[in-house]
Amino acid sequence: MTVLYTDIGELVTNDPAAGDGSALGVLHDAAVVVDGDRIVWTGPARDAPAADRRVSWAGDAAVPGFVDSHAHLVFAGERSAEFAARASGRPYTAGGIRTTVGATRAAPVEVLDAGVARLAGEMRAAGITTFETKSGYGLTVDDERRALGIAGRYTPETTFLGAHVVPDEYADRRDDYVDLVRGPMLDACAPHARWVDVFCERGAFDADESRAVLSAGRDRGLGVRVHAGQLGPGDGVRLAVELGAASVDHCTFLSDADVDALAAGRTVATLLPGVEFSTRTPWADGRRLLDAGATVALATDCNPGSSFTTSIGFCIALAVRHMGLSPAEALHAATAGGAAALRRPDVGAVTPGRRADLVRLAAPSYVHLAYRPGVPLVSEVVAAGTRYAVGHHAVPVDGGAGPVDRAGPHG
Template identity: 70%
Template sequence: MTATLVTGIGELVTFDPAHRGPLGLVQDAALLAVDGRVAWTGPGTSAPREDADEVVDVGGAAVIPGFVDSHTHLVFAGDRATEFEARMAGRPYTAGGIRSTVAATRAATDDELRRRLARFVAELYVQGTTTFEVKSGYGLTVADEQRLLTLAGEVTDETTFLGAHVVPPEFADDQEAYVDLVTGPMLDACAPHARWIDVFCETGAFTVEQSRRILSAGAARGLGVRVHAAQLGPGEGVALAVELDAASVDHCTYLSDDDVERLAASRTAATLLPGVEFSTRHPYPSGRRLRDAGATVAIASDCNPGSSFTSSMPFCIALAVREMGLTPAEALEAATLGGAAALRRDDVGHLRPGARAHLAVLAAPTYVHLAYRPGVPLVARTLRAAR
């Protein structure tokens, strides 16, 4: 048994109702982790120092739960900076740019993809993200989707089969044949390497009927359901996600009143991706509207080369506060507890006893600085399992 005591915490966010307010705040705090799990939190003056094998003093810094980034696309090759530059000059975003990344990814070796993936994971950790999901979706052949999921599985248990990202060029004249491939041989090859199945239910990608068929096939193989929906315009994707008890419906840029009511009455988290609206110049969805209705709200980076090439959860928090109507406390909750809900995890995203001792130590006196000082590298130290 190994016990680590983290002391000198100026402000500790636990989300533990035993402490103050909705964030479970403790001032001048300490945290004891035993075998990588939170065993105790409270005032530093009451810290059980005699139980600790190791003491880590953070010198008055604020400490928060590690971020839970529930939506990323980290396994890919190539670059789409030219596309971004054109968008900033006025060209609208469409789903078609994905195909250029597919071509580059198919041509890359496993070692090339693995090295790039390692760099992205390092970016996540240095910015306070301790739990993250990774999707496939840039291979779109049986062999390539399987290898992308295999690589993703080397860095996270939260792997998502996204063979239904777009229809690849070779199936442009027969989309149903591609759906047959996704729900048949591709699912057979990929299901053993995935925890989740996802689909881009959107104009230019997959219809609601195709999406239902794909997601139902994945669920029948024991995969949890996730959905990309309502990014480019209103549609039936949110209703489908709720119907299938999806863990999360992601983007939620264009929601009807009925969509908001459905989400509020369901277990499905609404995952907002503020980096996308920043990069595509689409309107930001209202997190305030969802929160006030009672829906579960998550924030994720959607790190990908086309529509949101950021791995920074602090940046996404700042955008959510400035552009989506969330308070700093609500945005932090969405980036931690909300992300955990979007992955149906109860062991991360908080620092209650029994949780994984995943912490972000801030070079700041309070979590509010995550939104107050946007663009500043405020994560001084990241600890996973208190190490």
Template identity: 70%
Template sequence: MSTLVTGIAELVTNDPDRGAGPLRTIADAALVVDDGVVAWTGSRGAAPDADARIDVGGRAVVPGFVDSHAHLVFAGDRAAEFEARMTGAAYDGGGIAATVAATRAASDEQLRAALAALVAEMRAQGTTTVEVKSGYGLTVADEVRCLRLAGEVTPETTFLGAHVVPPGADRADYLALVTGPMLAACAPYARWIDVFCEPGSPHAFDGDEARAVLEAGRAAGLGLRVHANQLTAGPGVRLAVELGAASADHCTHLTGADVDALAGGSTVATLLPGVEFSTRSPYPDARRLLAAGVPVALATDCNPGSCFTSSMAFCVALAVREMHMTPAEAVEAATAGGAAALRRTDVGHLRPGARADLAVIDAPSYRHLAYRPGVPLVRTLDLDPVVISKRN
């Protein structure tokens, strides 16, 4: 059945073949969805007939957000750690051990319920595609369990056994486990492999260890992602580019060589400004990356320790206020940028043939996402053929 979505004050398409401006917007627009796929976009007056009709009453419509970095399978709470950081404690990744202990102790039902609640929270705020990592199990059985549960809510599952070295574990033995039996058990449940490459942290992995993890994952048929250069400048970004990783995530501390590598490769720089907000750390230099022509994505990094937000709209507002991105650049990074970071061509835009993942903003323009921070303006559009009341 086809559905006409009309009454759109501004339609963000990210479609180079139509629309105006950096986001290829269409004013006073409409679109047709047929069998879950965008079939047509254009001006409202030129809209074709359809089987059903939804009027969004003068609101803006954007592609659903693509959150390409999230840690959603976990148990427990680290609010006290957040409070300590707000009074001056530094973040070094060590608190992950507390979440690992709570996650191991939780039942499947408890983890599944918490995961479903977070995904529903994201969807209610306009996110329609989300990547979910493991990394809070750190045993073979628990990592498999986390990935199996993640696979119930998204095809974008990432094996992150190399999140940290568990307390008391021998580094060499744990690395052999991650690249051997754990990888073999987890690969059937994962699309991606990731590693926390941070030589300055006693809990994370240095460049040689990260390379071993990524090369083993690639040999097992997994795509590559890297937690890179979050706490200090290091080898993570250049390793990601060298190995053709889809995304280097964080990119907080970059050298000129890092930026040059990203500009010359195909790896997306995924920025996670909610982390800097939640850890009182310096923000990434988004303008430097954009000026160099580096593809940029925004994601939440939703997790219980360093950034417990599920709101992509909040990250858009942070990117504009704190990283000096324009509202258009931030929205593009949260949609098309996230899709590029996941190597997806069916989401992040509203070209004909795309998945009909629509987010409606209770305002006439995408600019309101940054203009009205903290206000719940955006939601996923339910395509049931009913008339939505007009905006007051």
């Protein structure tokens, strides 16, 4: 069945040829035709072809479905006390990861699955129609395999992160743990993953250890991703570019050589402003990267320790305020940039042939994503052609009259 979404006051297509010539390819008074899970037509509403069903979006703005290319959703427990301590002046280190490892190992599979379902539902309500998620809170062969099995029920973008930190039981045997990760653990996890990732950072894994794990994953057919430049300068960014990584994530501390390497290669610089907000660390310089010609993505990095948010709109607003991006650049990074970071040519834009992922905003323009930070502007989500209404009004609990929320699954 074909569906015509029409009366769109402002449509962001991410196709300059289809719109105003900008990177966002903005169309006004626009329409989109969807057939099944694909977009088959975009253009002025007055020129729209006939369809089996017509849906009016009453002059509201619409943007591509957001693409969140970095998240850690498979975990148990929470770390609000750690957040409060940081807010009181304690500096952030990677040590808190081990707290989540203990809780995750102890949790039944049903608890972990329910947690992913809840967070995936929050993401959909925020307009995220494609997301990646990692293992990394099990750090044993069985726990990492279990995490990826759960993740695969919710997204095909699953990442093996056995090299998150060295677990306590291997504290004095780092080499043995690296051998475990790139050997038996990778053997167990590779069938359930699309990507391999490493936390290449002080307190986690050095460049040689990271290279060993990433190369082994690449040899098993996995795409490469890297955490780097979060806690300080290092070799992770250039290692990522050298190995042809799809994305290197955080990029808070970059040398001129790092920026030049990103600008010259295909590796996307994924910025995670929720982390800087939560950890009170310096903000990544997105302006520097864009001016150099690098491709930039924005993602939530949803995790229980350093960025416990599923709000991509919040991350867009932070990137505009603190990372030097314009509202247009931030939206592009959270859609087309995320698609590039996942090497997904089927998402991230509203053009014929792409998957039918659209987000209706309760606003006249995409600029409101940064202009009205913290306000739940997403009112409808079309994900692979399926339409979901998202509630953002309070519902009386005493039976009184009032607006009624509607939400998609887990939303």
